[in-house]
Amino acid sequence: MYDRIESDRYYHIFNQANGMIDIFKENRNYPFFLDKLEKHLSPVCEIIAYCLMKNHFHLVIKTKDVENQKISRAFANLFIGYAKAFNKTYNRSGSLFKKPFKRKLITTEEYLKNVILYVHSNPVKDGFRDDLIEYPWSSYNEVLDNVSTMIEREFVLELFENKENFIATHKSYLLNTSFIPSFNE
8 A cells, every 4th residue: 555645745656557558549648648737736746757658657746735635636636537538538438547556755865866867768768769858758858948847847957956967867877777667666
């Protein structure tokens, strides 16, 4: 059983579909999920990083100083809202996501940096792309761009000291880390 998500804490949130089906069947599913994510989680969380893969996703968040019940409700609304739309679109019924969704409390700055690296590296380590910059459904590019974003860009860049070190640290991580998916932890 997973502990309740508490306010004013950092978490690595991840989940996948029941039966390991694809939760993002078409390109249009990704921005739809991100819109739902921003709508439901932004009032209760700061979004630090994300990566959406075909059959799972990863989020790095910092919960705001709000009631724990509001945070739980926001996650429920995100998952239920996406699942209802997904089920209607693809003529399916039932629960889409595994329950409970997985969460890991992040307790140190070093761990936070490593989780961000891990999350952003998923598309390369899973063989979807050769370079992080090529993958459109991760916050990696949003950290580097100057476009409007729900990501806490300035915080992430400060965490990695600057943009150049953010890029260099990701490259080093990809070269030097054995990659074990979080689902097996």
